[in-house]
Structures are given as structure tokens and as C-alpha cells.
Amino acid sequence: MNLDLVLASIRPDREEQATIDRVVRELTSRISDILKRDGIKAEPRLVGSVSKGTHLKDADIDIFIVFSREYREWEMESMGLRVGHEVLPEGQEKYAEHPYVSGRYLGRKVDIVPCYQIPPGTSIISSVDRTPLHTEYVKDHITDVQRDEVRLLKAFMKTAGVYGSEVKVSGFSGYVCELLVLNFGTFMETIRYFSTLTGPLTIPEDRELLSQFDAPAVIIDPTDPGRNAGAAISLESLSKMKMLSKIFLSSPSEKFFSMVQPEGEIFGGSRDSTFALFTLPRPDEIDDVIYPQAVRLRNILMGLLSREGFLPIDSEVLVNERVQILVECERGTLPRIKVHEGPPVDSKNAMDFYAKWKGRRRLRGPYIRGNRLYVDVERSEVGLEEVVRNGLRQYNIGAHLNRLRDSLEIIITAEPDSGMEIFRKYLSRQIWP
Amino acid sequence: MNLDLVLASIRPDREEQATIDRVVRELTSRISDILKRDGIKAEPRLVGSVSKGTHLKDADIDIFIVFSREYREWEMESMGLRVGHEVLPEGQEKYAEHPYVSGRYLGRKVDIVPCYQIPPGTSIISSVDRTPLHTEYVKDHITDVQRDEVRLLKAFMKTAGVYGSEVKVSGFSGYVCELLVLNFGTFMETIRYFSTLTGPLTIPEDRELLSQFDAPAVIIDPTDPGRNAGAAISLESLSKMKMLSKIFLSSPSEKFFSMVQPEGEIFGGSRDSTFALFTLPRPDEIDDVIYPQAVRLRNILMGLLSREGFLPIDSEVLVNERVQILVECERGTLPRIKVHEGPPVDSKNAMDFYAKWKGRRRLRGPYIRGNRLYVDVERSEVGLEEVVRNGLRQYNIGAHLNRLRDSLEIIITAEPDSGMEIFRKYLSRQIWP
Known part of the structure; x- marks a missing residue:
């Protein structure tokens, strides 16, 4: 395995980088002109992986418009959106902590995001506002060689399915990847660390942090020592990194950097169990709003099925056009x-x-x-569907799902339907590779 | 409810008592003559409930032959048996801690039991040898009225199925009944005590005894303060006495003294479960040897069935011409x-x-x-019978049952067979009355 060859396959080539540079130059210049023209106290700033030089191929370009603190929030947001729409006429409004405009420019995906100017150490208004500080910190501390080490780590994590701090992944953010490389020096040292780590991850190494933060991974944010930059990392994502690091070290290969999670083989064989598929229409909300509620519903269902005696084995959550929860149980009917x-x-x-x-x-x-x-x-009710419908009545399953409760569909089957993504996901689950 | 009427029904009448007195008089006199004739240093002694005047109708008569300590054990035993056979020519040999002769005289059941003479406080050779000391203690302390109070308590416990210290019952011995009445004064006070008791029973009331004896019931033997006279009492027997005392006080009735455990109604209704009946030939041993091994086998089976996932609900043990263990499980087949x-x-x-x-x-x-x-x-094995046969191989199920292991028969059925005593016992289980 040759890490230089790997790098060549994951790092933007000269042509791609030239396009990125042109997009950034043209857009920041146009935004500056508009802000000056309209007398707005704000300035454009390139943030994120592109600005830090740690970006992979096809990375999004994030340009923030940093506003003076003298504006009210609604003023800042409406001015930000107006500027965004002007430079990206085809762009669409999206919503994170502030609304922003997302569109394409010269074929590249670009986000134009308004935020407040904040000096380091100030009490933070929102995590979006913190992004420029993270960008500055990494740019000030990272070496050229380390930029590529970060790229290797990101590609490894992406392939492992643990890259990203969104609830759906509950993994490692780009900023966390950078902090890991800054801490351990190289990609290989970071992998060695994961392969030998027992118990929670703490950076800096200080077990007392665990009582302060109560999380499987604590990575102190150097721009705000009261914040855990690794708060999103789930125990399972951490465990996956530990295990895949061991496997990688025992048999290194380019395939650990393929950047797509490989579709696993679907296991066959008679399981002789009962699958219950619960589905709801998808509420009109972003994944990060829906996922926690879907996970909460999954946990409620697992608890209910366990208490009632259906002996649940495992579960899967999938949100696409519908909210889907699959639970496999040892049985679908209880004795009287x-x-x-x-x-x-x-x-x-x-x-x-x-x-x-x-x-x-x-x-x-x-x-x-x-x-x-x-x-x-x-027992008056012995079937899984009737027991669940009856049992669910007493639970609050989250604001958006509560409204859809009456639309809950339940399919009980002994035969997994491999035409459905959620069954494929469930039945192919194994540690890659 | 009139306790005097109850007493009249459970206490021997004049005629029965006259017969008892004659049996005792004639047998002790004949035994004395034989001992004198043969130059044996021993003397007959009436012990047990008859000697203490706490006996119920049809009580056995226990006559001990108390030997000098100068004899070896085998000498004492062979002389004891010889004398027993001479006075009860039709008698049969039985075995407790020493062998003894059991037979009939004038229609009454009589046991002639050899034992050693021991002064109070001596280190004990066997619990049989202790019996004369218990008899003396009770005779020295009990009042005439209290003899009848003991009779009421015995009849109550017999009806409740908790009278007797043999392993099969694991309940209250006659001596324990006497100690309870000596401690609380009357039958009613004893019942009141049980009805309000929470947690373990200790007489005298001293919770520190619990760390010394580790048993649900501790009743210090006044003839040997290092011994728990209530060691045989199981948690379940104690619980039954607590519950039946409450029920009796809330609706007193003569039926609590019927002296036979009423055959309960057999519950019907679809249980929709799986019954597994395990049977072995009965080894040629007394109940007190077989029962602990049968209970041990039951516990092993319950543990095995639980660990393997058959979800055992409850069990029943019965020893007659076969050793029988019935286990009801939620299912008889596991998923693959x-x-x-x-x-x-x-x-x-x-x-x-x-x-x-x-x-x-x-x-x-x-x-x-x-x-x-x-x-x-x-799983390679999913049926209850194959899983149990395979799983049992690794267990020691007790000296006598181990030898019969290959004769283990297993019947799996969804339909309880109410023609069999063990199913009737299981399906009629409820708190009497």
C-alpha cells in the first residue's frame, strides 16, 4: 500500500484546485462589492476545509459573511440571505442555526452563510458563529504536510462510515480530524492511537475530563476550553474507529480510503425470526431534526418489545422519504x-x-x-402489532412524530424483503472490510 | 368458629388415649425386661409428641432405647434392632441416622429407635440422640393449656402443607411448634405474630442471629444455643405461614384445621405454553435422600432452560415410584x-x-x-429435548440420579395431562383456601 498513491486519488488535482480558487476569488470579491455598495458592516470570509487546505475532492466551498455585532439577528439574517441570493441566483435557502443560501457556481457547490463577528473567548451565540475561529486556529497551527495527513484521516473515516458530526452519522467532524492530526502529528500515529485505545478518548489525555463532559469522546476545543469538540461522537463510532484501525494495521490496503462505504453482501440463511417494520411519513424537517426523534422512537419500540416479551434482537433506523424503523424479534406472538x-x-x-x-x-x-x-x-393481546399500537399510546415520541402517530404503518414478516434498503442495510451489517 | 370444637376434632378421644397409654406401658415394660435379661446397659424412654401430650389423632408412638455411651455404634445399633424385632415381630427395619424398627402394636404405629445417652450441653453425636433432650425440655416448660395450643398450631400447619421438617415439606417440625407456643403463649398469639412478621423469623427476637445462621427462620434450640431448630424451614413455607395467618385472621374458620391439604381445583383455560416432563426411575433410597437431588436437578433444568432461551415459567417436583420434574416454558422451540x-x-x-x-x-x-x-x-439444536440432553451432560446431578441419567425420559406437550398427579398439582397451585 502506498499512501502517496492514496493521496493522489483523494486530493483535488491541479485543475480542480484552480476552479476552486477562481470560485473563491470571484465570489468573495462580488460579495465585498455588494456589502460596500449597500453600506453593510460585514465582510466575506472563506472558512471550512477549503480555506484550511484539508479538503477532499468535490468538497463544498463555505463562504461566511461575518457581520458586526451591532446588527439584530433578524437584520443579519435577512441581509445575509439577500447577498447570498444576489451572487447565487439559482441558490436555495437552507437552515442550520441561521438560514443560509446554498447553490452552485462554476459547477461547484457553494454555501453562503451569515454569522456574527466574535473575538476568541467571547461567549458564543451559535456554533455557526464559532466556525471562523476554528478556521483561524487550524490555519495558524497546521503544517503543509499535515494538511495531507488530515485528508487521509478524513478519507479513512468516510470509508468507515464515521465521518461527520450530523446525528445520522454521530461521528468525527472535519475539525475533529484536524485536531487529531495536530495532536498526534500524522495519520499513522492517529490510527495507532485508536488501535490501542481502551475506554473513552480524551484529548488532551486527562481522565478528569470525563467527569466534566460525560461522553465517549472528549476533545477539548482549543478556541473554547469549556467545549467538547467531540460531543457528537457516539460510542459506536468510536468503537468502529478502534476496530478498523486494528484491522488496517494488521492488513493495510488502499481500499480503506475508497471514500464510499462499500455495499456489504446480504447474508442469507434461515434466521427463523420475526421482522417488524414501522414506518411514518417523513415530516418536512432536516435530517438533524428528524433523526433524534426517529432514534427516540426506535428506543421506545425496543424497550416496549423487550418488556412485553417479544425478545428484540437488533434494529435499524433509516430516514428517506419515510421514517423507517426495522426491529427483528425472536417471536411475533406471545403465549396466552x-x-x-x-x-x-x-x-x-x-x-x-x-x-x-x-x-x-x-x-x-x-x-x-x-x-x-x-x-x-x-393476555388479552398476543400479536406484535396490537401490543405495540396499544403500548405506544402512553409515549411521547417527539413533536414531529407525535403528529404522525396515526399514520404509523406496521408490517410484520418472517421473510426479509431485500428489495427494501432498510432490510439490505440490516442484513448486510458486518465490520467492513 | 369455635376453637374448642376444633380441638375436640383433632385431639385423641379418651378411648384412643387409653389405647396409647396401654401400648406405651406394655412396650416399655417388655423392653425393660429384655434389657435386664440380656444385661444391656440401656433403658426405654417414651419421647416425641405422645410423651409431651402435644400429639394429634393417630400419632405415631416413639420409644427410644437410650444406650450407655460405653457401647460402640455398631453394637448399640445391632442390640437396638434385636430388641425392636423382639417386641414388634412384624416390624420392619428403617433408617434415619441410626437404623430402627417400625411396626404396629394393638393397631398403633410404633417406632423403636436406639440412641445414645447424652447429658445436656454435650457435643452431639446425631440429631436422633438429641430427641430425648427436646422431650425433657418441653415437658419441663409446657403448661396443660399450652399442649392444646400446640395441637391447634400443628393442625393449622398440617392443613397449610407446612408441617414437617423433612426435605419434601421443608416446614415446621413438631418441636418447632412447641417452641413457638412456649415463646408466644398461645396459638392465636403465634398466628398474630406470623401475620405481622416482615422478613425473617428469629426467636429470640435478635437480628444478629441472621448473620450467624443465614436462614429464613432462626429458632434457637434451648437445649443447644448453637443450633437452629428452624433450619429446615424454607422461605416459601415461612411465606405460606405469613399469608395464611393473615387470611385466617381476616376470616377465621374450622376449615383451617381440617388436617388434610385440600385438593385444589384444576385451573382450565388456554395457557398456550409448552410443558416438559422429565422422569427418572426412583432410586432405592428414602425421600430425604432423593428429594434434595430431585430439587437440585430441577434447579439445573430451570437454569439450563432459562440460559438457552426457553423462558421457563414455573416448575413442580414429585417423587413417587418415579422422580418427576415438570417445567412449563413459554416455548419449546428456539429460533435458528x-x-x-x-x-x-x-x-x-x-x-x-x-x-x-x-x-x-x-x-x-x-x-x-x-x-x-x-x-x-x-443454532444447531432448537428443540427443548435435544438442547436439554446435550446441556445436561456437563452437570453432576447427584450421586443417585447420575447413575440413572441414561434412563431420563422427556415428554414435551402443549396439553397438560390431568390424569397425572404432577400436572394436577401444578395446575391447581393457589393459596388455600
Whole structure:
């Protein structure tokens, strides 16, 4: 394996870089002119990976318009959008923490994002406002060689499916990749670190940070020591990096940098289980709003199915035109009998329990086991769908999904449908490669 | 409810008592004569409930032959048996801690039991040898009224199915009943105590005894303060006494003294579960030897069925001409898929697990969940019978049952067979009355 060859395949070539440079030059100049023309106290600033020289092929170009703090938020946002639309006439409005304009210029994807000017150390208004500080910090500290080391790490993480801080991925952001390389020096040293790491990740190495932040990965933001730049990283993403680093070191290969997560083989064989597919229409919201609610619903479903005795095995969440949750269970039907645990015989309500059940329809009891009362009762609902529909009533499944609750569709099947992406994702799950 | 009427029904009438007195008089006199004739240093002694006047109708008569300590054990035993056979020519040999002769005289059941003479406080040779001391202690402390209070308590416990210290019952011995009445004064006070007791029973009331004895019930033996006279009492027997005392106080009735455990109604209704009946030929041993092994086998089976995923609900043990164990499970067949948990990703053997399963037949994985590796494997055995036969191989199920292991019969059925006692016992289980 030759890392220089890998680099050549992931780094923009001369031609691409020339286009990027022209886009940046022309757009910042046009924005400056508009701001001057309209007397707005603001200035354009190239931020993100392109400005730091850590970008991969086909990277987005992020140009921020940094406004004076004297403007109100609505003023800043409306001026920002107006300028954005003027330079990118085909652009569309999107929303992160402030609204912004996203479009194309000379074929490249460009975001024009308004934000406030903030000096380092100031209490932060939003995380978008923090981006220019991150950009400055990395530019001030990174060496030319390290820019390529960051590119290798990003490509490795992208292939592993752990690149990105959005909820859907819950992985490592570009800024985190840069901080890792700044800390460990090179890509290989970073990989060696992950391969031998046990337990949580802390940078700087200081276990006391864990009590302060309570996260699987703590990476102190050098522009704001009270902030964990790795807050988005899930335990599972961290575990994937640990495992893939070991595998890479034991058999290094170019395929770890392919930049696309390979479609895994779909496992066959009779699982002899029950799949329950829960789907809802997709609310008109961005992924980062929907995903946490979908995950919350998944957790509620797993808890409910487990408590009721369907023995859930594993699950998958997918959000596209619908919110989809797949749960595999050991069984789709419960036995009629259910052992209902009563109070200890020496508790105050032992007699009440005894008297109540003596007069009720039951399958057996009340009887004593150990120091407790029990009664065998007959379940009224034994099918997965009816138990879930009934059980879900008592839960708040999130603002946007609550409204769609009545549209919940449930498909129960023993045969996984490999025509559906969520089944393919579920049945191909294995550690790549 | 009139306790005097109850007493009249459970206490021997004049005629029965006259017979008992005659049996005791004639047998002790004949035994004395034989001992004198043969120059044996021993004397007959009436012990047990008859001697203490706490006996119920149809009580056994226990006559011990108390030998001088100068005899060796085999001498004492052979002389004891010889005398027993001479006075009860039709008697049969039985075995407790020493062998003894059991037979009938004037229609009454009589046991002639050899034991050693021991002064109070001596280190004990066997619990049989202790019996005369218990008899003396109770006779010295009990009042005439209290003899009847003991009878009420015994009848109550017999009806509740908790009278007797044999393993099968694991309940309250006659001596314990006497100690309870000596401690609380009357039957009703004893019942009131049980009805309000929370947690373990300790007499005298001293929670520190619990650390010394580690048992649900600690009743210090006044003839040997280092011994727990209530050691045989199981948590379940204690719980039954607590619960039945509450029920009795809330609706007192003569039926609590019927002396036979009422055959409960057999519950119907579809349980929709799987019954597994395990049976073995009965080894040629007494109940107190077989029962602990049967209970041990039951516990092994419950553990095995639970670990393997059959979801056992409850069980029943019955020893008659066969050793029988009934287990009800939520299911009798497992799904093919089994999630096999691997090591944490940051453990030494993570790579071994990964490499091993990458090369093996599997249903999915290895994959990561949280910080661990998992793989979905295919079970080779999914039926209850095959899983149990395979799983049992690694267990020691007790000296006598081990030898019979190959004779283990397993019947799997969804339909309980109410022609069999063990199913009736299981399906009628409820707190009487």
C-alpha cells in the first residue's frame, strides 16, 4: 500500500484546485462589492476545509459573511440571505442555526452563510458563529504536510462510515480530524492511537475530563476550553474507529480510503425470526431534526418489545422519504399465559392482591414463590402489532412524530424483503472490510 | 368458629388415649425386661409428641432405647434392632441416622429407635440422640393449656402443607411448634405474630442471629444455643405461614384445621405454553435422600432452560415410584438465530474474534454494537429435548440420579395431562383456601 498513491486519488488535482480558487476569488470579491455598495458592516470570509487546505475532492466551498455585532439577528439574517441570493441566483435557502443560501457556481457547490463577528473567548451565540475561529486556529497551527495527513484521516473515516458530526452519522467532524492530526502529528500515529485505545478518548489525555463532559469522546476545543469538540461522537463510532484501525494495521490496503462505504453482501440463511417494520411519513424537517426523534422512537419500540416479551434482537433506523424503523424479534406472538408478579407476602397490600385475584378470571393462583405472591393471567393481546399500537399510546415520541402517530404503518414478516434498503442495510451489517 | 370444637376434632378421644397409654406401658415394660435379661446397659424412654401430650389423632408412638455411651455404634445399633424385632415381630427395619424398627402394636404405629445417652450441653453425636433432650425440655416448660395450643398450631400447619421438617415439606417440625407456643403463649398469639412478621423469623427476637445462621427462620434450640431448630424451614413455607395467618385472621374458620391439604381445583383455560416432563426411575433410597437431588436437578433444568432461551415459567417436583420434574416454558422451540456476544473492541482478543468469525458460517456479522463485537450464529439444536440432553451432560446431578441419567425420559406437550398427579398439582397451585 502506498499512501502517496492514496493521496493522489483523494486530493483535488491541479485543475480542480484552480476552479476552486477562481470560485473563491470571484465570489468573495462580488460579495465585498455588494456589502460596500449597500453600506453593510460585514465582510466575506472563506472558512471550512477549503480555506484550511484539508479538503477532499468535490468538497463544498463555505463562504461566511461575518457581520458586526451591532446588527439584530433578524437584520443579519435577512441581509445575509439577500447577498447570498444576489451572487447565487439559482441558490436555495437552507437552515442550520441561521438560514443560509446554498447553490452552485462554476459547477461547484457553494454555501453562503451569515454569522456574527466574535473575538476568541467571547461567549458564543451559535456554533455557526464559532466556525471562523476554528478556521483561524487550524490555519495558524497546521503544517503543509499535515494538511495531507488530515485528508487521509478524513478519507479513512468516510470509508468507515464515521465521518461527520450530523446525528445520522454521530461521528468525527472535519475539525475533529484536524485536531487529531495536530495532536498526534500524522495519520499513522492517529490510527495507532485508536488501535490501542481502551475506554473513552480524551484529548488532551486527562481522565478528569470525563467527569466534566460525560461522553465517549472528549476533545477539548482549543478556541473554547469549556467545549467538547467531540460531543457528537457516539460510542459506536468510536468503537468502529478502534476496530478498523486494528484491522488496517494488521492488513493495510488502499481500499480503506475508497471514500464510499462499500455495499456489504446480504447474508442469507434461515434466521427463523420475526421482522417488524414501522414506518411514518417523513415530516418536512432536516435530517438533524428528524433523526433524534426517529432514534427516540426506535428506543421506545425496543424497550416496549423487550418488556412485553417479544425478545428484540437488533434494529435499524433509516430516514428517506419515510421514517423507517426495522426491529427483528425472536417471536411475533406471545403465549396466552403471563406470570403477573404481586407484592411480597409481608407487605401491606398482600391481602388486597390476594382478595382481588381470588375473584377474577385467571389461569392459576394466586400462589406463593419465595416470599412473593404471583398469579398467572391471560393476555388479552398476543400479536406484535396490537401490543405495540396499544403500548405506544402512553409515549411521547417527539413533536414531529407525535403528529404522525396515526399514520404509523406496521408490517410484520418472517421473510426479509431485500428489495427494501432498510432490510439490505440490516442484513448486510458486518465490520467492513 | 369455635376453637374448642376444633380441638375436640383433632385431639385423641379418651378411648384412643387409653389405647396409647396401654401400648406405651406394655412396650416399655417388655423392653425393660429384655434389657435386664440380656444385661444391656440401656433403658426405654417414651419421647416425641405422645410423651409431651402435644400429639394429634393417630400419632405415631416413639420409644427410644437410650444406650450407655460405653457401647460402640455398631453394637448399640445391632442390640437396638434385636430388641425392636423382639417386641414388634412384624416390624420392619428403617433408617434415619441410626437404623430402627417400625411396626404396629394393638393397631398403633410404633417406632423403636436406639440412641445414645447424652447429658445436656454435650457435643452431639446425631440429631436422633438429641430427641430425648427436646422431650425433657418441653415437658419441663409446657403448661396443660399450652399442649392444646400446640395441637391447634400443628393442625393449622398440617392443613397449610407446612408441617414437617423433612426435605419434601421443608416446614415446621413438631418441636418447632412447641417452641413457638412456649415463646408466644398461645396459638392465636403465634398466628398474630406470623401475620405481622416482615422478613425473617428469629426467636429470640435478635437480628444478629441472621448473620450467624443465614436462614429464613432462626429458632434457637434451648437445649443447644448453637443450633437452629428452624433450619429446615424454607422461605416459601415461612411465606405460606405469613399469608395464611393473615387470611385466617381476616376470616377465621374450622376449615383451617381440617388436617388434610385440600385438593385444589384444576385451573382450565388456554395457557398456550409448552410443558416438559422429565422422569427418572426412583432410586432405592428414602425421600430425604432423593428429594434434595430431585430439587437440585430441577434447579439445573430451570437454569439450563432459562440460559438457552426457553423462558421457563414455573416448575413442580414429585417423587413417587418415579422422580418427576415438570417445567412449563413459554416455548419449546428456539429460533435458528442466536446473537453471540463477543469481546469489547478494545480488548486483546477483539482481532481474534473478528478473524475467527470472518472465516466461519454465520447469519450476520461480526458487527459492533456499543463497544462490543457480536455475530449472529445459527443454532444447531432448537428443540427443548435435544438442547436439554446435550446441556445436561456437563452437570453432576447427584450421586443417585447420575447413575440413572441414561434412563431420563422427556415428554414435551402443549396439553397438560390431568390424569397425572404432577400436572394436577401444578395446575391447581393457589393459596388455600
